[in-house]
Amino acid sequence: MGYGKKNVIKIDPLSYNIGLIGESGIGKTTIIKEMCEKLAGEDGYIFLECGKEDGADGINGINYLNCPEWSMDYDELTNSIGFEDFIDDVVENKTTEYPNLKTVVIDTYDQLLEISKPEVIRMHNSENPDKPVKSIKAAFGGYMAGEDKATEIVLDKLWELKTVGVHFIIIGHVKQRQQDDVATGQTYTSLTTNMSMRDFNAIKTKLHFLGVASIDREIVQEKTGKTKKEKGKDIDIMKGVITKESRKITFRDDSYSIDSKSRFADIVPEIPFDVDELIKALTDAIKTEASKGSKSISDLEKEQKAAEAERMKQIAEVEASNKVKKELDEINSKIKEFCTVNKSKPAVLKPLIEAAKACGLKNPMAAEDVETAKKILSAVA
Known part of the structure; x- marks a missing residue:
């Protein structure tokens, strides 16, 4: 028999892997929480506050768990559980304990990688008792093999969720980074992840949507009232003054100065930082692609x-x-x-x-x- 079939676009945005990275404090956790509640209800999502991330502390009513370690029993007092333990529980008890769960939010992905590293060291030492290591860089032979193993076990766990119909959203931080253009060799500045590019690209390739949240500022030059001498003349000293600023999310940047992504060709390039605009952008892109079918x-x-x-x-x-x-x-x-x-x-x-x-x-x-x-x-x- 022949194998293969034509893909049918899924209409629900939470059926896709979504990423949102942005400046600290810009509101990433809040907007993702609001989006999940509007699309799936209050029990249709759960935030995993990984490692030392504690963004949920300042958001009333958010559905969350702390995951300070890769593996640990549930502690009701601190609402904490191991990341692996939670994923295993969802996979084993999806229809009985988590019947409405549609998506798990990883806040933040870089912290998830951090708590996976001690697990990689433990795995190495268990498999190589005669050659124990203390550092992720020495695990599994070194040369980034330990870091790659950390990414591997994280992705394996996230894909286990998919076996029971649960998808994931990742949240992360950004920084400006100097990058080299592959074609020309020229250097340019990009707003991208604060993680290593190796780790980031490993998850970026798995995302259907990656939005970058940033602040759009309008800056004008104004006189300071001071002057300086240039070629014997008094020249006004100017300074940049912010006249307007607003939050935005970028999904596509033709200048490649913002490291965003969409697998859907008709995504709107940029939106205001607003939950309804976010849902509309994702939904419109999906429906436009779906409408190309019969x-x-x-x-x-x-x-x-x-x-x-x-x-x-x-x-x-x-x-x-x-x-x-x-x-x-x-x-x-x-x-x-x-x-x-x-x-x-x-x-x-x-x-x-x-x-x-x-x-x-x-x-x-x-x-x-x-x-x-x-x-x-x-x-x-």
Whole structure:
């Protein structure tokens, strides 16, 4: 049989990987929170405040968790959990514990990479006990292999979310950076990420939309009332004065001085920093692309809503099956441990073996359903 099919544009903006980077304090967390609530409701999103990021502290009503480390148990007092632990919980319990969750917001992505680095060092030392390292730069042979492993495990976890229909939004900071043009070799100034370009490009290539939030200032030159001598003449000393400033988000910059991106050709290049303008920009770009097909937007929305419901049904079935398997494995593991500890004590093992025989099994660890395994374990529990 032949493989492959034509892509159908998904209408919901939260079905895509979105990034927003910008100056500190410009309002990135707030506008993404407002966008998520308008598109998915108050329980349709969750912010993960990674590492030392604490932007959620100043926003009333935001749905969030602190993720100060890669792996840790949930601490109710500080509302903290390991990043990996949260992702695993969503994947294992999507339809029961997170039925309305559509997107997870990473605030900020650079801090997520930071908390992944100790995990990479731990992984290296576990795999190479004779050659332990203390630095990410020395992990897995060095030469950036440790940093690349950090990116790998982060992306792997984010893609696990996609298996249960949850997408992600990343937030990050910016700085001005001198960059070299590949074609001409000339140097130019760009407003881009504050991360290493290696780390940034690894996630940038995975995004459908990348907006850059900045402040647009109008500056005029005014006299200071002072003069200076130039060629024997008194020249007025001028200074730049800000007459107007406004926040904006850039999705496409033809001068390439702002490091933005969109995989949708018809995205508006720039918008005011406003949640409704943000939603409109994403939605319009998506719908314009979708309208190039043969189906109407309303038909696509109906079909995709029905397909999503069917997918959630399938995910629920897999989720339930996995939970049963996990419970069975845990019980059989306890039976195995009991047999191992008491292998030289036939009298102790006898009730277990008899319980297995009563269930039609020669091996007490061979139960294929939870109820049978429980009956066998209850003989010695």
